[in-house]
Amino acid sequence: AVEAAVAYARAVGEYQPQPPPTVATEAEGLRLHLSSSSVTGYRNVFKNRHSKFVARHKVDGRKVCLGGRSFDTAVEAAVA
16 A cells, blocks of 8 residues: 555655765764664664664674763764
8 A cells, every 4th residue: 555655646746755864974084984784874883772872893802882972973973
């Protein structure tokens, strides 16, 4: 049913697909590491259960939180 509704909306010109989210490639003079497989858009940046962003990296096989805290935005965590 959903596919039929989308097909109809496309046919009459009412369908407007959502634009892809934009991610910053630079911040504070730093080049950020992008990831097409991450939902945040940045490598080693994850959303925690409190809807905050954290930057993690593995050191000697252990996960280490970069910046020592969570951040409000994915860009802030990517800069950490």
